[in-house]
Amino acid sequence: MTAEAVAAIAPAQMTLLSGRSSDLGAGLMVQRLLPQRALRMLGPWCFLDLIGPVTFGPGEGLDVAPHPHIGLQTVTWLASGALLHKDSLGYAQRIEPGQLNLMTAGAGIAHSEESPPDSRAPLFGVQFWVALPENAQCCEPAFDHLTDLPVFEQGGVKVCVIMGTLGHLMSPARCYSPLVAAELSSAAGGELSLALDPAFDYGLCVLSGTAALQGETTEPQAAVIPGQLCFLGGGRSTLGITLSAGARCILLGGQPFVRPVKIWWNFVAHKEETIRSALDDWNNGRRFLPVEAYEGEPLQAPPWPDNVRLK
Numbered sequence: 060m061t062a063e064a065v066a067a068i069a070p071a072q073m074t075l076l077s078g079r080s081s082d083l084g085a086g087l088m089v090q091r092l093l094p095q096r097a098l099r100m101l102g103p104w105c106f107l108d109l110i111g112p113v114t115f116g117p118g119e120g121l122d123v124a125p126h127p128h129i130g131l132q133t134v135t136w137l138a139s140g141a142l143l144h145k146d147s148l149g150y151a152q153r154i155e156p157g158q159l160n161l162m163t164a165g166a167g168i169a170h171s172e173e174s175p176p177d178s179r180a181p182l183f184g185v186q187f188w189v190a191l192p193e194n195a196q197c198c199e200p201a202f203d204h205l206t207d208l209p210v211f212e213q214g215g216v217k218v219c220v221i222m223g224t225l226g227h228l229m230s231p232a233r234c235y236s237p238l239v240a241a242e243l244s245s246a247a248g249g250e251l252s253l254a255l256d257p258a259f260d261y262g263l264c265v266l267s268g269t270a271a272l273q274g275e276t277t278e279p280q281a282a283v284i285p286g287q288l289c290f291l292g293g294g295r296s297t298l299g300i301t302l303s304a305g306a307r308c309i310l311l312g313g314q315p316f317v318r319p320v321k322i323w324w325n326f327v328a329h330k331e332e333t334i335r336s337a338l339d340d341w342n343n344g345r346r347f348l349p350v351e352a353y354e355g356e357p358l359q360a361p362p363w364p365d366n367v368r369l370k
């Protein structure tokens with residue numbers, strides 16, 4: 060093998076990326092890990108938010124009024140607290156820790172997200188978006204709530220396969236391109252080695268504790284703390300992970316898209332025209348059905364930026 064060929068398959072250096080604070084409304088701050096200038100997508104994952112932990116007083120809570128999505132799946136996963144999802148398909152579903160709330164927007168869906176009034180525990184979790192590949196961009200919208208996901212334990216670490224495939228385990232969640240999302244947690248601390256798919260790009264974010272990552276033995280370790288995303292790149296077949304006591308993190312991966320998708324407001328698409336037409340339909344009461352179960356007005360879209368082509 061030539062030196063060039065070795066370089067081509069050698070894994071990229073692990074890169075630690077920090078999130079930036081973003082306001083979800085009503086002062087609820089999230090850490091946005093993706094997209095960011097240094098990394099637009101991680102495989103098909105195009106948007107990563109860490110939510111909380113935040114404790115609400117009586118009468119307070121998250122209240123995101125109905126808004127539209129196209130071209131993506133929202134993956135909501137909690138470590139603590141609860142959320143109430145309502146959508147234009149007629150679903151009203153409470154989500155608790157360890158359950159996957161998976162909304163496939165496809166051609167178009169609207170939903171709201173609220174704190175249930177009886178929820179006392181701090182809200183702490185993630186919402187990630189998976190971009191749909193071009194051939195599934197306009198699929199039928201769907202909503203899935205999965206409570207029985209595959210789990211294994213190794214070296215004191217519990218691994219739950221939320222979406223896609225990790226090792227020999229496959230989540231039953233619907234997905235449209237090769238990917239993985241898995242939660243790793245450890246009460247007393249632990250260490251495990253995972254088999255990775257060299258065709259995937261991978262990354263890991265931490266909700267609590269620390270995760271020390273070991274790639275090739277010649278590579279320096281990376282220590283990941285809450286609020287960071289460690290981008291691992293592709294070409295890797297194994298990864299060693301050491302978790303501190305009480306650590307919880309999420310491993311993400313997937314086959315990268317040939318071109319990054321375009322994102323504007325809550326819309327994801329492969330072409331700007333697709334986003335413009337969804338915006339026009341939302342503003343004019345077409346395509347997106349009302350979220351009947353939500354009491355209150357839907358969100359208004361921001362104005363389309365003048366003279367700007369989406370990157």
Ligand code: MN
Nearest residue numbers: 126128133170
């Ligand atoms: Mn949403």
